[in-house]
Amino acid sequence: MSTPKLYAGVKLRETRTRLGLTQKAFAEKLGVSLPYLNQMENNHRPVSAGVVLALAQEFGFDVTELSTGDAERVVSDMREALADPVFGANTPPLADLRLAASNAPALARAFLDLHRAYRQTHERLASLDEALGREDAALRPSPWEEVRDFFHYCDNYIDAVDRAAEHFACPDGSPRDPMRAAAEALSKHGIELSFSDNAWLRNYDEAGKTLTLSTNAPSSTQRFQALHQVALLTHDDLLEATLDLARFQSDDARAVAKIGLANYFAGAALLPYRAFLAAAHETRHDLEQLADRFGASIEQVAHRLSTLQRPGAKGIPFFFVRVDQAGTITKRHSATRLQFARFGGACPLWNVYAAFETPGRFLRQLAETPDGVRYLSLAREVSKPSGSFKAPVRRYAIGLGCEVRHAGALVYADGLDLSGRFEPIGISCRICERPDCHQRSVPPLERPLRIDPDRRGQLPYEIGP
Missing domain, CATH: 1.10.260.40 (lambda repressor-like DNA-binding domains)
Structure with a gap:
């Protein structure tokens, strides 16, 4: 050859x-x-x-x-950007994209920045949900929103932190027991790891040099919380350097982001990148098998799948979302073209809300967004036990999905008719342009309305062009 x-x-x-x-x-x-x-x-x-x-x-x-790694990554990013329906069907040939990436990389990156700005502007429409009807609404994002945007525009992948966590978890190339590794790391800093029946999931006593974890928490949560504290104690310089690069607007945002980075380290150490990616391919992304193999929860596995965006070794682009019983989205990450509304809930036609009706089961859905992109979506109710009869049980539903072109790599696609009907879903009613949705709660922001007092359909108005 x-x-x-x-x-x-x-x-x-x-x-x-x-x-x-x-x-x-x-x-x-x-x-x-x-x-x-x-x-x-x-x-x-x-x-x-x-x-x-x-x-x-x-x-x-x-x-x-x-x-040619950099050029190939730019080519891959351009192909993904050019798949946006805004460009229509006239996609440049692959040879042209490679020429642009090799001979004019600055121009190629400028194109990607322009498309990213377009997507951000489109997503900003969703932020109006929060401001509508509020006299005190401010344009400056809250610290929580600022941190969420930071992770979102990093594709929920922080390379330096991810690699540091992988090196911690696999110093010899193979994953070691997470709790034992955490205990050894803490011991080197003179910190004792203990367990107690208390209200705190994790309580670090700096003066007493003791980290106490709750015995009421599941083992997967205990491992995660121990690794979180390891990140704060042993990789503080890395976390601070990452925060310096992010340039947050407030100290509160920086503090929230540091917790997020420590959580990121914990998840990446519990589910180290290369070992987890290989296992995901081997099991065809069977969440239950992956959770059992790595001693993690279903939610931790689903979340980790949405972060496998390492350059040169990317996994399937997934979206991940978690909603509470009121329909509010409490976590959202997307490596796909599907972008969630920044505030409020998601489309009520999406199967994630039906998951509360069937606890302990995976629901599958073939869905299509208004831009014509089709997805395979999974949903499952997850409960977080309290460890006490008097303490409340927290219930959520999680959603995980990818574009249907990747469906063959998922065990959950088996038996589905991928050429059949796809459920029409949107992002948020205020930015969804479907004119005939029977579940619409409010009109779209940028469309005129026709109101006829003598006629009534499913909605009390008609949406104009």
């Missing part, structure tokens, strides 16, 4: 510019002619093995940086 040719003109130019060398001086150090270097920098010729060797010997250059 022949070795593929390596075109890395952009990387060569960036390296030469960073070193402050002219083309002539750079060519001399690499042992090539000036015209040959010019052709390589413009991708008219591939980078030769001799040039790769000279880069390593002369400049200590990491030759893996010449790989």
